[in-house]
Amino acid sequence: MTTFRTYLKIFLSHRVYIAIYLVMLSLVGVIIGLSSYSGTAGEFQVAPANVAVIDRDGSELSGALAQHVLQGNNQVEVADEKRAIQDAVARDQVSYLLVIPEDWGEGLLDAARRGTQAPNLETYVSYYSGIGRLLDIEVTGYADGLYGMASTLGGSAADVIDATDAAWEGSTQVSMVKQAASPLPTSIVTAAEFASYPIFSSAMVCIAVLMSSVGRRPVRDRRLASPEPARARNLALLGACVVIALITWAWNFALEVAVLGGSALASSPVQLALVGAALLVYALVSASIGFLAGQLGVSENAANALANILGMVMSFLGGAWTGLSLLPDELLAVARFTPAYWVTLVVEGAAGMGEVSTATVLPLVGNLGICALFGVAAVLVGLALGRDSVTGQRDSIAR
Secondary structure, three states: OHHHHHHHHHHHHOHHHHHHHHHHHHHHHHHHHHHOOOOOOOOOOOOOOEEEEEEOOOOHHHHHHHHHHHOOOEEOOOOOOHHHHHHHHHOOOOOEEEEEOOOHHHHHHHHHHHOOOOOOOEEEEOOOOOHHHHHHHHHHHHHHHHHHHHHHOOOOHHHHHHHHHHHHHOOOOOOOOOOOOOOOOHHHHHHHHHOHHHHHHHHHHHHHHHHHHHOOHHHHHHHHHOOOOHHHHHHHHHHHHHHHHHHHHHHHHHHHHHHOOHHHHHHOHHHHHHHHHHHHHHHHHHHHHHHHHHHOOOOHHHHHHHHHHHHHHHHHHOOOOOOHHHOOHHHHHHHOOOHHHHHHHHHHHHHOOOOOOHHHHHHHHHHHHHHHHHHHHHHHHHHHHHHHHHHHHHHHHHO
16 A cells, blocks of 8 residues: 555656646647537527518519518618619628519419410529528529419419418428437537547556656665565556546546536436546556556656657547548548547447437447457556566566
8 A cells, every 4th residue: 555655646746747738638628628619509590681672563473472582581672773783782781682573473474374484583692691592592482383373273363372372381391309318518529539638648648657757776676675565566556557547537527527518417417427438448548558658668758759649649540630520431440449439439429329228328338348458458468568577677686
């Protein structure tokens, strides 16, 4: 127990590494998550557009068409002059401007009776947004509806308008499908994916520096000369590595939940727990790689370089910077051999989980198992290297 406490004191004495890797980098992840925060989802509402209608016809059909365009939108008065029309569209005063030519209504009824082409409408669409183009498609559809009803049903203009409006109102029926489980906020998903970098770099560099300090000749000689069994020393060292990993994970995950995931605690507890489990497994894997680096005798400067390079590479291959969907197939094939890839699969799978059930949770747990195998392999190699190193050191002391 004394050796274990000594290892933790050595770890806590490196305050610069703790401040840079553990605190500052994790705060960067939270800031990135805040930048992607989209707020609470509310009721969907169609944004009104600024529209103008110039009715040169004045018929019942043109009046119905003009009313359809203005419904739910903001009407803008534009003079019936070529210069005024051009200025309104060019200066984005209107997103959509409709000019109904003279005798358009009568021409449409006459074309419907004869089966010829309906008269054209004069339309202007602003290039500043796409809403004008959507309105143009809607207006064209309504005008085609008037023509179709006039050709099939006949009757007066009022009859044609009533039939078209009735068909138009019943043509779009939308129903909402409610998910059984609430998805996680985008902000915490983004922060959790970025956390693969600070978790790996902080855990690896702190453990590698700890083992570098323990491996210095004066400290090493005292350890080997002590009556404490080698097994107890190794267990104390592994325990210190696990504690460092737990501190790294607890700080990052608690910070993300406190700042970004308050609502998810109540609405998506299972999904949030899966994200936390993924980061915990990744922290333990990072600690195992740091343990391996320490057993290899990596110096303090080399530990800093390896922690940053490997942390960035693995977080990139895990989709923290660009997303897995944007990576080419060649990089995805390489990414499958990194623990960060499997952690990201768990985070994204938990974030998009529509229903919490055994069928949806077990595949993610399987991915966590694959990620944990990387850590197990690193620990076994590190222990083998450590045993050979201790045997060699004892032989040299005996001589």
